[in-house]
Amino acid sequence: MMSHVDFDDYLLQMTVWWRSLFPLCYILSCVQLYCASSQVPQKAKYNYSLRLTRLTRTGVQRLLNTYNEQQLGNKDFENRSLRLSSLPLLSTEFDSWLRLTDWERLRTASWDLHTYWDMLERKRKQLEGAEGEQMAGQQGQSTMTLLQSIKNIQLDLRDLMKQVSFQMSHMNSSSVNPTASTPSQNPPPSYQPPSNLTWASRVEGYIILRDLNLYLIKLARDFLLLASKIQL
Numbered sequence: 001m002m003s004h005v006d007f008d009d010y011l012l013q014m015t016v017w018w019r020s021l022f023p024l025c026y027i028l029s030c031v032q033l034y035c036a037s038s039q040v041p042q043k044a045k046y047n048y049s050l051r052l053t054r055l056t057r058t059g060v061q062r063l064l065n066t067y068n069e070q071q072l073g074n075k076d077f078e079n080r081s082l083r084l085s086s087l088p089l090l091s092t093e094f095d096s097w098l099r100l101t102d103w104e105r106l107r108t109a110s111w112d113l114h115t116y117w118d119m120l121e122r123k124r125k126q127l128e129g130a131e132g133e134q135m136a137g138q139q140g141q142s143t144m145t146l147l148q149s150i151k152n153i154q155l156d157l158r159d160l161m162k163q164v165s166f167q168m169s170h171m172n173s174s175s176v177n178p179t180a181s182t183p184s185q186n187p188p189p190s191y192q193p194p195s196n197l198t199w200a201s202r203v204e205g206y207i208i209l210r211d212l213n214l215y216l217i218k219l220a221r222d223f224l225l226l227a228s229k230i231q232l
């Protein structure tokens, strides 16, 4: 039978042996890995959203040039003083942007993406109407290509909306308001009867695409910030 002192010695030896096999840092890293494993997918999701945002922006830049060339007769058309009040405000104070909670950031992204999707839908319908009315041959063909490019951007925006909606439900699974985050539940924008697009209406398309391009830069920053908050 071990004496009291012997037993203490034995315990100490065991502890040392145990420590040498499983150093504290190893144990800590196991705990960390365990915690991180539930966060890696979320970080990867933000990563995906970030890449998708950048890809979409590249597409928007290309479309903006094509649109300007076709509809305004100048690839490099630019007029910064032109604004549309129905588009999301692009200039936000850095401090208030930084102070947004993750939830507010995602909710705002969801709203803004919806707005751009709707604006593109309205513009696309207008162009389609004008195309059906009077454009033919070569010009009709390039308008069709333009319409398809707008549609592709809309698909990307919808994909982004789905990502944001997923991230919101991941963050808050019990109380997500489905109408606030599901893209397909918005009422379709009111249909514009076919007519020649006026200059003002054409310029509107330029403003939408120009602001969408800038907006996607801002959105990429949002995803970068969201991803950076998930530490491994």
Ligand SMILES: *[C@@H]1O[C@H](CO)[C@@H](O)[C@H](O)[C@H]1NC(C)=O
Residues within 6 Å of the ligand: 040, 043, 044, 047
């Ligand atoms: C995110 O993407 C970058 C490359 O774009 C990659 O280097 C990094 O490992 C990715 N991170 C995660 C968590 O997927």
Ligand SMILES: *[C@@H]1O[C@H](CO)[C@@H](O)[C@H](O)[C@H]1NC(C)=O
Residues within 6 Å of the ligand: 079, 080, 081, 082
């Ligand atoms: C920009 O648009 C505004 C408002 O329509 C107009 O008054 C101004 O002349 C335009 N500027 C240029 C450089 O075309």
Ligand SMILES: *[C@@H]1O[C@H](CO)[C@@H](O)[C@H](O)[C@H]1NC(C)=O
Residues within 6 Å of the ligand: 103, 171, 172, 175, 176, 177
């Ligand atoms: C969950 O959603 C509600 C609204 O549906 C919101 O007010 C609340 O802040 C959300 N909670 C979190 C943790 O994001």
Ligand SMILES: *[C@@H]1O[C@H](CO)[C@@H](O)[C@H](O)[C@H]1NC(C)=O
Residues within 6 Å of the ligand: 133, 134, 194, 195, 196
């Ligand atoms: C569109 O414009 C052309 C030329 O400017 C004109 O001949 C045609 O009648 C217009 N169509 C409509 C629907 O306004």
